[in-house]
Amino acid sequence: MSLSALVKTKLTSLLARKLAVRPARLAGHRPVASITFDDFPKNAWTLGGPVLARRGVRGTYYTAGGFCGRTENGAAFYDEDDLRQVAAAGHEIACHGFGHQPTPTLTTEELTQDAERNREFLRPFLGGDAPVSYAFPHGRVSPRTKRFYAPRFASVRGVHQAINAGRVDLAQLNTISLETRLWDKVRIETAIQRTLHENGWLILHTHDVSDSPSPYGSTPEMLDWALGRVAAARVPVMPVCDALPVALGL
Numbered sequence: 001m002s003l004s005a006l007v008k009t010k011l012t013s014l015l016a017r018k019l020a021v022r023p024a025r026l027a028g029h030r031p032v033a034s035i036t037f038d039d040f041p042k043n044a045w046t047l048g049g050p051v052l053a054r055r056g057v058r059g060t061y062y063t064a065g066g067f068c069g070r071t072e073n074g075a076a077f078y079d080e081d082d083l084r085q086v087a088a089a090g091h092e093i094a095c096h097g098f099g100h101q102p103t104p105t106l107t108t109e110e111l112t113q114d115a116e117r118n119r120e121f122l123r124p125f126l127g128g129d130a131p132v133s134y135a136f137p138h139g140r141v142s143p144r145t146k147r148f149y150a151p152r153f154a155s156v157r158g159v160h161q162a163i164n165a166g167r168v169d170l171a172q173l174n175t176i177s178l179e180t181r182l183w184d185k186v187r188i189e190t191a192i193q194r195t196l197h198e199n200g201w202l203i204l205h206t207h208d209v210s211d212s213p214s215p216y217g218s219t220p221e222m223l224d225w226a227l228g229r230v231a232a233a234r235v236p237v238m239p240v241c242d243a244l245p246v247a248l249g250l
């Protein structure tokens with residue numbers, strides 16, 4: 001994508017965030033948290049999975065079918081065997097589009113084809129079901145693409161840095177990054193405390209997990225530290241699909 005197109009989709013995304021496509025009010029009865037991995041790099045499972053297992057929590061893997069079995073810029077992505085293991089361990093396999101394109105750059109027909117392709121790719125790993133949670137690739141959205149995904153998934157996550165509390169948009173849920181490039185222990189701890197006090201929904205996200213992570217990834221220690229702080233606050237961690245009804249008080 002050209003620089004001007006990137007800037008344009010970023011601006012569109014910022015404006016689109018103001019437009020609540022599926023407004024909802026969280027119940028505020030009790031706090032809940034989710035840990036999510038986008039794309040997803042192979043080591044999000046092979047190194048991230050054991051951290052989650054030690055903490056006794058299940059996560060959400062937002063999966064882009066187009067990355068299956070591929071290595072790009074030296075980074076290996078999950079393969080079908082990983083997906084089977086992720087599912088067998090009880091984690092949620094969620095949708096991140098097939099081609100991982102910024103959605104505002106696709107026509108509605110292309111969005112339909114991409115959504116269908118990823119749904120069919122993921123179905124065998126979901127016992128024949130369709131994925132119920134979606135995250136926007138690159139966090140890029142437009143009012144049109146928010147309206148496209150809102151009725152197709154139980155929840156849709158963006159990349160805006162905040163917890164979810166009070167009035168939220170289920171077509172663009174907020175998240176707190178655990179990525180190296182944005183790593184800030186104070187911000188994460190503050191988000192956990194706000195989640196606790198507002199009975200909100202904290203969704204954490206990262207990509208790769210390794211001792212030498214990309215700017216978009218985390219070390220196992222960073223992941224473990226964040227989950228440890230959530231545990232210390234006694235906020236339960238659940239996959240996005242399970243946290244949603246808790247957050248809504250259903």
Ligand SMILES: [Zn+2]
Nearest residue numbers: 038039137138
């Ligand atoms: Zn992504």
